Amino acid sequence: MNTTLQSNSLWNDSALNAQDYYERCDAAGAVRPHWATVTEEIDRLGLPELRDRSAAIERFCRENGVTFHASETPDESNRPWKLSVVPFVIGAAEWETLSTALAGRTRLLETVLADLLGPQRLIREGIVPGELLWANPSFKRTYHNLETSQQHLHITATDLARDADGVWHVTGDRTRAPSGLGYLLENRIITSRVLPTLIRRSNTLRLASFFESLKDHLYSLATTHRDDPRVVLLTPPSGSYREFEDNYLARYLGLTLVQGSDLAVRTGELNLKTLGGLQPIQVLWRHVSDRRCDPLELDPASGEGVTGLLRCVRRRSVAVVNTIGSVLVQTPALLPYLDKAHQFFFGDELKLTAAPTYWCGDPNHRSYVMEHLDSLNFRNAFAVSGGSAIVLSELSPPDREAFLQRLSAKPSDYVAQERLQFSKTPVWTGKQIEPQKTTLRSFQLLTGDGVTVLPGALARVGYDQLELSRSPISGQMTQDCWVTSDVPVDEHKTLLPDSETVIRLRRGGDELPSRVAEHLYWLGRYAERAEAISRVMRTTLARIAGEEHWDTLAEVQRLVRTLASMGQIEPGFAVEPFIANLPHVEQNLPLSVLDRGQPRGLVRTLESVMHNTIAVRGRLSSEAYRIVHRATAELTQSTGATTPSGANSIGIGEAIERVDRLIVDLLALAGLTNESLVRTHAWQFLELGRRLERAEHLCELLTATLCPPTDNGKPVCEAVLEVTDSIVTYRSRYKNLVRLAPVIDLLVTDETNPRSLRFQLDHIATLFQKLPSTEGPVGLDAIKRIVLDLQYHITTADPIELSQTSEDGTLEQLQSVLEHVAADLPRLAEGINARYLIHTESRQFLTGTGR
């Protein structure tokens, strides 16, 4: 066949082993019908185009921060997500059969879980060995009868692989809080963007209605406030491997993303701690482990959950998805007994089975296992989270011996599983297409109406099936799984509510958790700080580069001092005689632009901007992340030259260019937040941080530049106007006539200049009006007093008087006003911290015994 021949050149699949099941072609080499369209289209695209589209995917992932953690340790850095441009394709007819089987298996797991956490008939009637439950570390007795509602599982996942004979088998059930759903969604969004024609022509089933049902289902679980329930997604603390996808899911589904520290149980109800006070939560979708849900009744060391949650569940004041204890049915040792359990509950065979699995605690199983040691994979019988299997043939003789000893000492701790072949599918490797082994993770939603299977999956591909049996977030290449239909699919399903839905109009947004307010506040501060450093740096470097005798210029000396007091360069530059440091300035100033060593320097400040942007990613437009990412990357990218100490070396010209670009990016960020954030508490905190930082910086700058005596004030004034982006305004008002009084007016007392001190303080005062207040019936609270006092000081100042010099030429009055403001601003910041931001107190445990 012509297409087959043609495609062989591109697909590199002629050398496949006969025993491999190949997804694209049958044993005779003919393209399978459901692969025909995709094959044709990819052939038409050809290598160069595939390369381009693949690069587009990489760019998208990089710019949008689609990342994963290489491990569950939060310290490891994020790596970009890997998505192959070639999708995994499965035909609608086969999918229909598979998804019916998946639904059946999911229903079974729900029934088994309800039994184990309730009447335990499976144990009493000998279907499942009691030891599997009683010796299972995941069976915290508190889980038993905790939930009295009809349904325990809501969202589950199943790991699948196809054996050599083409039959799908389960390699693991995921009933706790399966990961991967967010990545699956992202994969689909990327492939539809990169391969729009292909995905349409192949009639790929859409995912939106699944997510819509998921959202509807979560909302339907509320037992109170049913018309407008609060549904939150609980994610582990910042830096977890869940961070990216939970942010993504929460934003896509319109749920509030919370961490344990955002929650509080009061009077037996779960609440969200917001700036406006506690707000009751009706539905909690948890992405933290069962045993970490409640330090009072479960693991006391964990801060991921919230004290008292189990009590809320018992009172039915909150619905938890999946039920706490759902982890139990992902116990590997249960796998061998699910067939019998299906027979027991439903009277017929389980359609979708696991690869044959043996629990070594069962004497019959054990004797089989001992005779087939080398053809089986071993796993801990009770390990509920991934982990690689143990393969005896891969162990050194001593390790093998040690393992066999452990096995015979405690056989009930192990399961053994037959190896599956794993089918192969075409994968884009970065250079070409080649067949690799694949596994799917499917997702199921359980509702009162039954089981809905998501029409797609997260496909993971690689050379080694052992690697593939690990967690989905472990770094392999992924594929979007397309279920392709013979008939056109409905294209118009989105998460927008249909026109029939009655919506109550609103202002504001969802409540702001105090923790998020904190990140927004610091985002504002660091972004402003980065801009301030960059501006001073740009003006300084431009003077040095442009003037032959720059070392004699007063403005250069003063700007360098400012940079030192801002923490951009060594503080010595601020105090030692300028001339002593001269030889270093010309070299070190540009280098400092790339220097991570100064904790308050530009690079580290940008890192803090990034950190806080990531933490509030769900509340900003996605462009915010892209701007910050690009800005950091462009500033710190390698210059190609190195200093003697091995650091990146950079010349003045290049440094000016980079700082200049950075300023543009930071302005874009400021513009974006200004134009895209609704004026809720979120915006107010971001703005508060920005204004406070700008006010502090102005005091610092003006004190260092304008106040000291000088013979020639003009160039100093001009430099300061340039740094503060006020030179254009100044010239439009006063032409080239530079005098102190109008400069001071423009930068200190002018309420119309967004760069003036007065403007910042007015703005801060306005922002405070809108924040939740603890103001009593009489008098002002402490924070408002400081704000009013600051405003008073600047409002009543007369620029003419401020420009008067004392005998030694110092601007004493200006200095005194600036010092007063500079002293009060940190007090204001502390007040904000104490009232709004610090919200976690130390915790202690009572045992009721003195021993």
Next chain:
Amino acid sequence: MNENANDDAQIRYRVRHLTEYRYSNNVAVCQNQVRMQPVTGGNVTCERTDLSIAPEPTSRDEHIDYFGNRVITFSIEAIHKSLTVDVESIVAVSAQMTTETQPSPEWETLLATSPDDLRRPMIDEHRFGSPRITPSEPFAKYAVGSFTPRRNIIDAALDLTRRINADFKYDTTATTVATTTKEAFTLRAGVCQDFAHVEIACLRAMGLAARYVSGYLRTLPPPGKERLIGADESHAWVEVYAGETIGWLGLDPTNACLVGTDHIPVCIGRDYDDVSPMRGVVLGGGTNTLKVSVDVEPIEPRERTSQASGSNGAG
């Protein structure tokens, strides 16, 4: 131990367990769970039990846990600097019908021989490890001295109980509430909690079902002295499953005896973790000081007067 325990059909007690925390700083919120109230069952009748808390809790719930224990969960959500939990119960304890000399099954007949035998929740599940107890080889080695072939279960278990009592030193300073069973076993010392954990580990290592009982012990004042109010302590002991006829057989390794009417059980679990009398999470509070007093007072039976005797150390 009271040799005539079985002569007394029933003994009534008033038990008071007072727990007082004082904090150096204000506590913003505390959430607590208390397992201090007996329930009626087995040889125990709980006539009345009151739990009062000061300051008044903001909310309070009650439920029965997996093992059948009564659990109170409460929170105090106003600023406070002390917490008092005061439990007073009236309990009647009937003598167990089991004596040291009564016939009982050979211990081997109580073992499970295949996974199919393990079908009884609440009995068979006590054969396995639990949060505080991993029944390992060293425990089996120790226990096997008592579990000689075809010995009957009462003989064997009582022998083990007495050996532990003889081999282990009662020492309140040797261990803490967090000491592991293995550590206590190595130290050959501890208090009732450790003695009970060690014995359970031994029994489970032999393949038997054994569980942990928390409660109180009646103590008698030294001759010529008044009974001191509040000088008693919480106590803990062991039960081993001895077959359908006998059921759970109570053993007190701290006092080297079978459990009788001097023992007032409150909660049952796999080990201390399942029955700890109180657990709480407190926000703020600085440092705390704790005062616990337990008072076990025999009171008049409802119908006839009877006198019980005995002398034991609680633990």
